[in-house]
Amino acid sequence: MRLLAHQTRYDVLTSLRNPRARFFTFFFPVVLLVIFAGVFHGTTTVDGAHVALARFFVPGILAMSIVVATYGNLVVSIATLRETGVLKRRRATPVPPAVLVAGQALSALAVTAIMATILLAIARLAYGVGMAPGAIAAIACTAILGTLVFACLGYAVSGLIGSPDAAQPIVQASTMPLWFISGVFIPTTNLSGTLRSIGSLFPVEHLADGLHLASVNSSFASAISPSDLLVLAAWGIAAAAFAAWRFSWLPSSARA
Amino acid sequence: MTGDATARSVTGMLTNSLDAAVAQRGAASPAQPHTASAPPSDTASPPQPKASSAQSDAASSPPPGPDPLVISIHALRKRYGDREAVRGIDLEVRRGEIFAFLGPNGAGKTTTVEILEGFRHADAGAVRVLGAEPWRAPSAWRERIGIVLQESEAEPGLTVRECLQLYAGYYRAPRGVEETLALVALHEQADERATALSGGQRRRLDVALALVGDPELIFLDEPTTGFDPSARQAAWAVIAGLREIGKTVFLTTHYMEEAERLADRIAIIAAGEIVAQGTPQTLGDRQLAGAHISFALPQGTATPELPPALAAAARPDGAGRIVLTSSSVAADLHALSEWALARGLDLNDLEVARPTLEDTYLKLTTTDQQRS
Numbered sequence: 001m002r003l004l005a006h007q008t009r010y011d012v013l014t015s016l017r018n019p020r021a022r023f024f025t026f027f028f029p030v031v032l033l034v035i036f037a038g039v040f041h042g043t044t045t046v047d048g049a050h051v052a053l054a055r056f057f058v059p060g061i062l063a064m065s066i067v068v069a070t071y072g073n074l075v076v077s078i079a080t081l082r083e084t085g086v087l088k089r090r091r092a093t094p095v096p097p098a099v100l101v102a103g104q105a106l107s108a109l110a111v112t113a114i115m116a117t118i119l120l121a122i123a124r125l126a127y128g129v130g131m132a133p134g135a136i137a138a139i140a141c142t143a144i145l146g147t148l149v150f151a152c153l154g155y156a157v158s159g160l161i162g163s164p165d166a167a168q169p170i171v172q173a174s175t176m177p178l179w180f181i182s183g184v185f186i187p188t189t190n191l192s193g194t195l196r197s198i199g200s201l202f203p204v205e206h207l208a209d210g211l212h213l214a215s216v217n218s219s220f221a222s223a224i225s226p227s228d229l230l231v232l233a234a235w236g237i238a239a240a241a242f243a244a245w246r247f248s249w250l251p252s253s254a255r256a
Numbered sequence: 257m258t259g260d261a262t263a264r265s266v267t268g269m270l271t272n273s274l275d276a277a278v279a280q281r282g283a284a285s286p287a288q289p290h291t292a293s294a295p296p297s298d299t300a301s302p303p304q305p306k307a308s309s310a311q312s313d314a315a316s317s318p319p320p321g322p323d324p325l326v327i328s329i330h331a332l333r334k335r336y337g338d339r340e341a342v343r344g345i346d347l348e349v350r351r352g353e354i355f356a357f358l359g360p361n362g363a364g365k366t367t368t369v370e371i372l373e374g375f376r377h378a379d380a381g382a383v384r385v386l387g388a389e390p391w392r393a394p395s396a397w398r399e400r401i402g403i404v405l406q407e408s409e410a411e412p413g414l415t416v417r418e419c420l421q422l423y424a425g426y427y428r429a430p431r432g433v434e435e436t437l438a439l440v441a442l443h444e445q446a447d448e449r450a451t452a453l454s455g456g457q458r459r460r461l462d463v464a465l466a467l468v469g470d471p472e473l474i475f476l477d478e479p480t481t482g483f484d485p486s487a488r489q490a491a492w493a494v495i496a497g498l499r500e501i502g503k504t505v506f507l508t509t510h511y512m513e514e515a516e517r518l519a520d521r522i523a524i525i526a527a528g529e530i531v532a533q534g535t536p537q538t539l540g541d542r543q544l545a546g547a548h549i550s551f552a553l554p555q556g557t558a559t560p561e562l563p564p565a566l567a568a569a570a571r572p573d574g575a576g577r578i579v580l581t582s583s584s585v586a587a588d589l590h591a592l593s594e595w596a597l598a599r600g601l602d603l604n605d606l607e608v609a610r611p612t613l614e615d616t617y618l619k620l621t622t623t624d625q626q627r628s
Contacts, residue, residue, distance in 0.1 A: 006425040010414065017413035077412075085408030089462075092373065092405070093469065094398040095426040250375065251407070 003095065007103030012110050014077075021073050025115050029065040030122060033057060036185075037127055044187045049216045054127040058119070059211035060184040062139075065115055066146050067204055070108045072171045074154025078104075080164040083251050091249045105151045112147045131215060138214040138223035145229055146207040149236035153203070155243040162252040178204040183212065203235040325384075326351050326473050326504045327372060332381035334367050341367045343528035344381065349521075351472075354495070354505040356519035358512075360621050364528040365508055366406070366477075372506065373403055373475055386473060399427055402466030406477040406508075410450030410458055417446040419461065420468050427469035440464045440494055456487030463494060474498060476507045480514060492517060512614040526621040540616040546581040549588060551606045553578060563595050577605075 015021050037054040044056050081087045090100055116139070123129040131139065157174065161167050179185050181199035188196050188205070199205045210228035217223040327349035334342040342364040349355040359365040370376045371383060374390035374397075383389060388397050411419045417433060424430035437443040440460040445453060450461055459479060466474055476495065480488045488511075495518055498505050509515055515522050516536045523533040524540075532540040550573065562570060566580060566588060573579045582588040585608060596603050611619075 003425065006422075010411075010418065010422045013418070014411070014413040080412075085405050086411060088375070089403070089405055089408045089465065090426075091375075092398065092401075092403040093423060093426040094395040094428075096395060 003099050004102055004106070007095070007099050008106040008110070011103045011107035015073065015107055015111050018073075018077070020076070021069070021111075024072065025065065025069040025111055026118065028068070029061050029115065029119055032064075033061050033119065033122065033127075036061070045189055046187070046212050046216045051216055052129075054123070055129045055215060056187060056212070058123040058127075058129050059139075059215045060208055062116060062119055062143070063146070063182075063204065063208035063211050064179055064184045065119065066112055066143060066207065067150050067175055069111050069115055070147050071150040071154045071157070072175065073111075074104060074108065074151055075158045075161065075171050076164070076167040078155065078158035079161040079167040082158070082249065083162075083164050083253075085251055087249045088251065097249070101155065104155075105148060108151050109144060109147050112143060116143055129215075132218035132223075134218055134220035135214045135223045137220050138217075139211060141224060142207065142210040142214060142229065145232055145236075146203075146210070149203060149207075149232045149239070152236045152239035152243060155247060156239040159243055159246040159248065175204070178202055181205070183208045203232055206231045206235075324351050325349065326386060327355075327506065328382075328384045329368075329372075330382040332368070332371065332383055333379045334364075334371065334376065335379050341528055342371075345525065345528070345530045347523055347530065347533075349504060349506060351504055352499065352502055353520040354499055354507060354518050356507045356509060356515035356522045357525065358509065358515060358522060358617060359525035363525045363621070365525055368525065369475060369477060369506070369508060373401070374398075399429075399469060400472045402469055402471035402474040404459075404462045404466045404474070404476045404479055406481075408462060410453065410461060412451060414450055415447050416442055416450050416453070416461055419450050420464060423465045424468045429470060430468050431470040433468065436464050436468045439467060439497070441490070456483055456490070459483070459487075459491065460494065463491075467498075471503070473504045473506065476505060478508055478510065481510065488514070512612070512617055516613045524617060524620050531620045532616075536613060539613065540620050542611060542613070542616045545611050545616075546583045547585050548609050548611075549580040549582050549585065549592070549606070550577050550609075551592075551603045552576055554601065563591055566591055566595070 015025075036057045040053050040057075042053055043050050044053055045051075046056055078087070087100075091097065120131070120136075120139075124131075157170065158167070161170060178199065181191060181195045182188070182202065182205035183199070184204065188199065188209075191199070206228040210225040210232070213225045213228075214223040325348050327347065329345060329347040331344045331346065332342055333340065333344050345364075345368065347357075347368075357365060357369070367376065371378050372385050372390055374385075374393055377391040385393075386397060386400050388394075390397075411422065414422065417437070420433045420436055424433055424436075434443065434446075437446055440463050442457060442460055442464060445457060450458070453461060463476075463479065466476075479495065480491045483491060492514065495505065495507070505518075507515070507518065519536055521533070521535055522539050524531050534540070534542075537543055562578075569582065569588075570578050570580045580588060580592075589608070593603070
């Protein structure tokens with residue numbers, strides 16, 4: 001436990017000092033919210049309720065930010081740490097591998113918590129998008145599960161990448177299309193049936209859907225979405241199993 | 257130079273025996289639990305003394321007490337697909353020595369080192385490092401080894417001191433961070449980002465990260481590749497200092513000068529087999545190999561005019577010089593100078609040279625490659 005706290009502390013420090021992660025995690029979501037809420041006006045339907053577009057954008061951008069901060073960050077940083085021999089050097093010490101993995105996951109949770117707090121505070125203060133305490137609790141639960149699931153996905157996908165240069169394009173290719181068909185930028189009710197069913201196969205849609213539900217309900221029971229959480233958990237378990245099978249601590253050049 | 261080297265190896269041997277003596281008294285109890293999960297130490301667990309007594313006796317035939325051998329390898333083999341990278345090698349590294357492991361790229365050097373470090377398992381043969389089979393060793397075993405990898409970059413985002421604090425936290429009884437920084441002369445860079453260090457400084461940080469756990473055995477994989485001469489000298493001082501504080505060092509390198517300067521013993525691997533093992537002075541029977549006496553003769557003097565005993569050992573080197581391979585240098589020089597004085601030749605460009613370690617290395621590794 002002491003070791004885990006130790007590892008997490010340095011992982012958080014590393015994340016917060018990484019300019020790429022800082023931009024995509026803390027700056028980019030706020031910019032998107034400001035632009036979207038400034039450009040698009042009107043209402044849409046979320047879970048049968050008519051809401052201002054700003055209220056629709058907040059959970060969508062939060063979902064995107066969780067994916068970028070967790071999955072995007074881990075795919076790039078783990079591929080880089082592995083190919084530059086840092087992971088191998090850490091494995092050469094007595095630190096249990098589980099501590100290294102858990103440290104990254106807890107660090108992702110800490111970063112997500114900071115980012116979500118900033119985003120929700122700006123949403124309330126600048127756009128009047130407030131949430132009831134029950135809804136906040138539901139958002140927290142969904143965001144925590146989402147972060148852990150996308151951390152597993154990050155580990156799984158990083159195992160497929162042979163070079164750090166390939167990591168960023170793979171992150172973009174695997175997430176960019178999903179922003180449009182998962183209810184992050186565009187309400188899923190505006191999509192064709194085909195696009196909607198494609199989107200619902202992937203975990204981003206379920207994270208966004210869970211957070212959207214929370215944003216228009218006030219009690220915890222009505223704000224939480226067990227079906228979305230189950231789909232997310234299934235993705236997480238599959239990703240963890242894949243990572244356990246495929247993950248390597250050694251640079252790909254050194255694997256014979 | 258030679259005197260120096262002798263003095264050094266004598267000191268090395270003294271240190272070895274001192275260390276072994278210290279280890280005999282002190283290391284036995286703390287060392288044993290670390291190896292508890294390794295098969296042969298079944299003897300140490302008392303639960304069923306009767307059932308396995310015959311087996312235990314067989315297993316405990318080596319003398320009890322701490323092993324003066326830090327690394328022992330017997331008949332190690334490792335295969336990748338069709339290619340056998342390591343073909344049955346034997347090696348022993350004793351406590352307190354600097355052992356240099358040399359070989360061309362692709363000779364099985366990295367594979368062997370990675371097996372010793374526990375990153376790969378052996379296909380066949382017996383490997384013991386600090387009493388355990390590395391790839392099955394518990395994490396407590398890793399408390400006792402330090403590894404400087406051939407290629408590893410700094411921890412991103414952290415300062416030099418933070419890197420060391422992070423790694424120190426992985427060990428139960430680490431060396432002090434400031435003390436370790438001083439050991440590799442990085443205390444002035446302690447608050448700089450590790451990624452901003454120069455190549456030589458970053459390599460010293462790698463060494464510091466391997467030392468911060470206060471290990472008994474340190475693997476150094478090509479620690480000075482790409483260094484300028486002054487950085488290399490500084491690194492050699494650090495490595496020689498490890499012997500002073502009683503560490504065992506397993507060093508791989510491409511630089512013969514490095515091996516000659518630092519190592520107590522050297523082994524050369526080529527095409528998966530050990531082709532030579534010995535001290536820097538005796539490697540490949542280097543001390544027995546003939547010295548080369550070379551000189552130029554004035555225009556018009558033919559080799560056959562030399563005394564018969566010398567003419568037989570002489571051959572032209574193709575660049576206008578005559579080279580004599582000599583196993584009794586004083587006698588041959590005497591005969592040569594007598595002959596030259598009688599003819600009024602002054603032989604001003606006479607040279608006597610022993611084969612260098614590099615010559616020996618090239619001879620050993622080239623013949624082996626041609627053979628396979």
